[in-house]
Amino acid sequence: MSALRIAMAQVNVTVGDLYGNGRILLDAAARAREAGAHIVVFPELALSGYPPEDLLLKPQFLRDCRAALDALGPQMPDLVALVGFPDHDAGCVYNAAALVRNGAVDRIYHKMELPNYGVFDEKRYFVPGSKPLRFEVAGRRVCVTICEDIWVEGSPAAHSAADADVTVNLSASPFHAGKLARRREVAAGFARRTGTTVVYTNLVGGQDELVFDGGSLAVDSAGELLAAAARFEEHLLCVDLPGAPPITMPELDPVDEVYRALVLGTRDYVRKNGFERVVIGLSGGIDSALTACVAAEALGAENVTGVTMPSQYTSDGTLNDAARQADALGLRLITVPIEPVYNAYLSALAEPLAGAEPDVTEENVQARIRGNLLMALSNKFGWLVLTTGNKSEFAVGYCTLYGDMAGGFAVIKDVPKTLVYDLARHVNRRAGREAIPQSIIDRPPSAELRPDQKDTDSLPAYEVLDPILEQYVERDVAPAHIAAPGIPRELVERIVRLVDRTEYKRRQSPPGIKITPKAFGRDRRLPITNRYRPQAGNH
């Protein structure tokens, strides 16, 4: 029996760009053909992009998808292709894979297992399929599956694969730190249960809050890795059956993996939304420093403008550090002192606020002046504003709506502060120099909105805060179970209340990149109006 060569076409497409996506698919198909592949496997819903969300409720969108699919076949006549697209028939919509061969759509498979948890809403859109799709090429029987089909043990998909030689899987599996290892386990488990080689093509690229990290892979029927594609970039990778002996692939360093996700997510959000340039408020602190590094790597330093907006509370140290940060990355830096504007607000508000003591109000006014200035630059020059808040601040509401939260994209919104430090050190190690000045890494965090302010005036140290947040926000652990020696119950309850009470702020925040198992946003849907308080005695 001759060898069967299957190409995994790990492509970066854009939601809704049907004809642009079609060209990307045709280009990959041509390269697969040149590489001698018999079959090319694209990611899940590659033609429409994933997830298309409520575009799927538009009848014309579904018709346009089908027309774009039908246009592909004649342009790749010499290859068998599996193309993910949203199918519709008799009022039902399916998450589908078209088997394209001999220049036309031959048969269509409908995904059987529809995820409806976490960031997924597939039961909102799709009806599950019930019929397997198997076909033969070069004497091998190939079974088609889509993403979740191989994740659900006991799925009929496993039954369908049992008498095949190869299972191909079209996938759109979003990134979070450590996810790849889980995917490999799932593919290996399915391969062993069915006795098939599994060829798993994942999507790559950013889409709003999600990053698809690629890492397509093939495993043999013993679950051993045969091939592994690049991560966070496009890759066309062929695997032969029977193939070379199993390979081993080093895991990416866990911090590096997150860094690459931030870079790809930022680049794709900016470019796919039609922007070239971004603007960032550089405070001299570590959050804006890291955000600027990510942006410079994603877009080129020439496309990033820093803005420093000192007030009377800005120390010389941070002001100098903002300038040093811009220098270290080669960014243009604009300086706009806010004190005259702030004084104008204080005058305007003198009468309405007469007699009231200064409090967080005045701090927020300053933050919102900065937001307004950044947005003015954005409006005038077409630069997208990147915000710089991290997940720890965001969780407890230590951020100002319409102030530091104002902007188009929140690069590190899902990055806990302790990981911000790890990433900063990683950036410097990788660069072999102080891409982020060490003085920025060393200075205690401060919002600098009043004299001598420190984050620890209001919050516990981030080394204490972050593990509490991880348990409460990402794992829904009850407060009574989070408390432990060194983590008093009262502290846990204070933090939990802050998280619960600041849902309204998060609801108005810009999108940002999911890098943890549970990000704020579509992953975690809590009501704003919410009086739930866990009962103390009941856990």
Next chain:
Amino acid sequence: MSALRIAMAQVNVTVGDLYGNGRILLDAAARAREAGAHIVVFPELALSGYPPEDLLLKPQFLRDCRAALDALGPQMPDLVALVGFPDHDAGCVYNAAALVRNGAVDRIYHKMELPNYGVFDEKRYFVPGSKPLRFEVAGRRVCVTICEDIWVEGSPAAHSAADADVTVNLSASPFHAGKLARRREVAAGFARRTGTTVVYTNLVGGQDELVFDGGSLAVDSAGELLAAAARFEEHLLCVDLPGAPPITMPELDPVDEVYRALVLGTRDYVRKNGFERVVIGLSGGIDSALTACVAAEALGAENVTGVTMPSQYTSDGTLNDAARQADALGLRLITVPIEPVYNAYLSALAEPLAGAEPDVTEENVQARIRGNLLMALSNKFGWLVLTTGNKSEFAVGYCTLYGDMAGGFAVIKDVPKTLVYDLARHVNRRAGREAIPQSIIDRPPSAELRPDQKDTDSLPAYEVLDPILEQYVERDVAPAHIAAPGIPRELVERIVRLVDRTEYKRRQSPPGIKITPKAFGRDRRLPITNRYRPQAGNH
């Protein structure tokens, strides 16, 4: 056979407030008992509030719900009660109704049909039930259903009801204009198909973007109306079987219905989130006038502060009208001229913007100054900011992020501009006086952010715009099908592009009250990154 009296307990509960809600249920049960009822039927998930969203993913929340349920029984020993609560068993969560009798939970019904469309995400949380629950009281066989169970034709719920005398339904059906008539049809259809009397208890009250409008009802087995509860307020209503002859109920005027939804939604959002007072930017225009009327009715005029923030572009007419509006409603009015602050921004930005022509940037700076001032008052005095934008503006992005969009709750965000006018006239008719000065209703709409600006400089007349938006946004009609004599294809395409391109703004907007079949928000989930353009030739 003696009469069976069933009480529909249309209560207003708060999501998460398990013990507060329990007290509301017990109070209603006591009144039902006094009224001689044998059975009291509460709304769907009355104990937890609806929708509890991702609270349902917290194991302790589920345990606390069960504990709160178990605490009820001993306190209502003389009555049969059907209590909606989230049940959990062996890792599965159910949308459930507990049959409480003889002072304890006797049996539990699990909802069979789980809606997962529109604003509903029930398949994210719940496993569908499969077993009917029937019981006997006073010689009548009663079948229990929950909301969607009676909406799905061919549901096993109808089969279960077929040999019963009465079907009770625990419901949480959110409002949109005209929804009540649809509910009556559904209840009547189910009654006729099963030959049972249907007793349908709906929830009442606001929860974030949803308003539950009550309007509980009973229909006999011929589908004729036996009883109809109040709308937009709590009501305990008894129905007897056999009962009095069928009644007729006048429909609420469709504009009045929306007005009441806005009032209830505003009152409940403000109060359930722990606020007493609100602040509104009064521009002298109709949107802020209507918002102020709703707020004054919802909270009392003494709890509403208006703020007028004139600039050099504010006409004397609008400035006077803002003052007249405050007078007409008896609101306190604060005046804060923004010109000095605006000039401070222009100075601060002079260098970075040197040489650039004035454009929308300068308009947005003004809008954001106003946002900052309102938020300062909010922060200082604990007043919730109500924003005043309407659905038409919101759809095409004719609003400023962090400017007029800044605030906690967007009262009329789902009200098209043409309906804003209808509501203003309705308010005056109802008041028998100019609660909204006629000059405000008569003046052509303007944002007043540059000299002589009118909305019609940028947009078609609202009488033209609103029907286009209704078709595209609410009904997903293809642009080619919206074009018609007098509505040129080019105009439709321009509007559609505006809607698509401004998704990013809507994503950062405050919540507001859904009053149409499809509101922006959880009802309409479009990607921000979205290059879809409908194909011209394919419709």
